[in-house]
Amino acid sequence: xxxxxxxxxRELAAKHPGDPFPQYGLAMELRxxxxxxxxxxxxxxxxxxxxxxxxxxxxxxxxxxxxxRTADAAAVFDRGIxxxxxxxxxxxxxxxxxxxxxxx
Numbered sequence: 356x357x358x359x360x361x362x363x364x365r366e367l368a369a370k371h372p373g374d375p376f377p378q379y380g381l382a383m384e385l386r387x388x389x390x391x392x393x394x395x396x397x398x399x400x401x402x403x404x405x406x407x408x409x410x411x412x413x414x415x416x417x418x419x420x421x422x423x424r425t426a427d428a429a430a431v432f433d434r435g436i437x438x439x440x441x442x443x444x445x446x447x448x449x450x451x452x453x454x455x456x457x458x459x
Contacts, residue, residue: 360384364446368397375405380413386418394418402434409447411423416454432458 364384365378382397398415401408410437420428432455439448 361388375401375408375411376452378404379408379411382413386414390419391422402431404446406434407438407442409435409442409444411435412438413447413450413454416451420454420458429458 357404361381361384364381368381371377377402378397382394385391385394385397395415395418398411398418401411402415405411405441412431416428416435417432419431427435432451435451435457436448439451
């Protein structure tokens with residue numbers, strides 16, 4: 356029997372709190388499974404612990420937007436835009452700005 360992916364990601368995130376990637380993987384897996392409240396908590400924790408981890412903002416904001424939470428999504432995209440600018444990540448900046456502009 357294959358190992359439980361979610362349990363593995365939770366364990367990795369707990370063991371490596373200084374590394375944003377396992378927390379990102381956990382948030383994405385929860386989102387993929389439709390467990391939106393735990394996914395939101397995982398994304399929020401990631402953004403708080405690692406505010407410079409640019410990839411989380413697009414996925415987090417898109418998840419909120421799909422739930423109709425436009426103001427929350429806009430705030431996440433805005434934080435991501437600032438993080439992408441600080442990191443000099445033009446590609447992520449463009450994606451985040453496009454997502455922000457596409458909100459109703």
